Amino acid sequence: MKVLITGGAGFLGSHLSEAWLARGSQVTVLDLASDAKVRHLRAQGGFRMIRESVLNRDILEGLVAWADLVYHLAAVVGVEHYVGDPYQVLTVNINGTQDVLAAAFRHGRKVVLASTSEVYGRSPAVPFDEDGDRVLGSTRVDRWCYATSKAAAEHLSFAFWRMGLPVVVLRYFNVYGPRLDQMDRGRVVTIFMGQLLRGEPLTVIGDGSQTRSFTYVDDAVRATVAAGLAPAAVGQAINIGSEEEVSIATLASMMVRLAGSASPVIFVPKEAVYDRGYEDIPRRVPAVRRMRELLGARAEIPLEEGLARTIEWFKRQSR
Numbered sequence: 002m003k004v005l006i007t008g009g010a011g012f013l014g015s016h017l018s019e020a021w022l023a024r025g026s027q028v029t030v031l032d033l034a035s036d037a038k039v040r041h042l043r044a045q046g047g048f049r050m051i052r053e054s055v056l057n058r059d060i061l062e063g064l065v066a067w068a069d070l071v072y073h074l075a076a077v078v079g080v081e082h083y084v085g086d087p088y089q090v091l092t093v094n095i096n097g098t099q100d101v102l103a104a105a106f107r108h109g110r111k112v113v114l115a116s117t118s119e120v121y122g123r124s125p126a127v128p129f130d131e132d133g134d135r136v137l138g139s140t141r142v143d144r145w146c147y148a149t150s151k152a153a154a155e156h157l158s159f160a161f162w163r164m165g166l167p168v169v170v171l172r173y174f175n176v177y178g179p180r181l182d183q184m185d186r187g188r189v190v191t192i193f194m195g196q197l198l199r200g201e202p203l204t205v206i207g208d209g210s211q212t213r214s215f216t217y218v219d220d221a222v223r224a225t226v227a228a229g230l231a232p233a234a235v236g237q238a239i240n241i242g243s244e245e246e247v248s249i250a251t252l253a254s255m256m257v258r259l260a261g262s263a264s265p266v267i268f269v270p271k272e273a274v275y276d277r278g279y280e281d282i283p284r285r286v287p288a289v290r291r292m293r294e295l296l297g298a299r300a301e302i303p304l305e306e307g308l309a310r311t312i313e314w315f316k317r318q319s320r
């Protein structure tokens with residue numbers, strides 16, 4: 002197989018690239034970011050990275066024509082971007098997806114779209130069923146621009162599917178593991194990680210009762226590979242996640258314990274971390290029936306084990 006992965010130099014994309022190379026496929030990554038997360042793959046035959054924006058239509062066209070299968074992961078991700086640069090989030094996530102789908106449509110290539118559990122917003126209907134309602138806040142609150150951009154990307158995907166393009170939409174639930182964001186940046190696991198390794202307090206936002214279902218990257222990747230192969234997945238939105246729901250306060254104390262760190266856990270108001278435009282989501286848990294039935298995949302790595310592996314990896318990097 003020839004596999005094109007837009008955004009393949011990111012966290013999930015780098016692991017997905019590894020998985021496809023391990024299957025003997027050829028992988029091309031199209032990504033604007035540094036190649037730091039895929040540099041170790043460069044020595045392998047069958048891998049190449051094109052450092053360019055997904056919004057460059059000429060390059061995109063050529064690469065889609067080359068591929069048998071397209072994963073569209075290129076997107077602006079991370080709460081700090083939603084509240085800091087909503088224009089970029091909307092432009093890349095919506096226009097980039099439209100360009101990928103249009104190119105795939107011209108060449109008849111299957112597309113797997115990386116969407117997000119964020120599209121459910123703060124729906125109270127936990128666990129989130131793929132066909133359930135979405136509950137988002139005002140457009141005056143920047144946090145929701147990411148969910149909106151990904152929902153538009155999903156709508157575009159299903160519109161192309163109706164025109165005959167094979168498309169699969171995957172909604173990821175807080176995927177974590179080695180090579181997640183830079184320490185201190187991005188998502189909660191990497192923010193806590195930096196604090197842990199320096200022995201500083203872990204900053205739990207609010208009272209810490211908000212929950213997430215953290216999904217270890219190997220589990221997410223296995224399901225993502227299956228989505229590229231399984232005919233039954235076409236035309237579907239499928240949650241990719243673990244059913245293990247954990248509060249952020251528990252996550253913090255678990256990470257302190259696993260790291261053998263002396264960091265205390267403190268509770269801070271959201272204004273201390275995000276200036277404005279931030280609202281939290283109280284609970285986020287996936288319904289996983291489709292993942293199991295359509296992809297034959299389930300989250301196998303318990304949070305404790307996944308966190309232990311992740312902490313070990315970050316410790317090694319910081320030495």
Ligand code: UDP
Nearest residue numbers: 080187188189190192204205206211249281
């Ligand atoms: N969070 C926290 N402290 C931080 C950063 C994040 O308590 O320093 C919380 C955040 O309020 C949210 C959860 O961790 O409830 C997950 O946040 P993240 O930004 O990783 O992703 P989200 O699931 O909100 O998209």
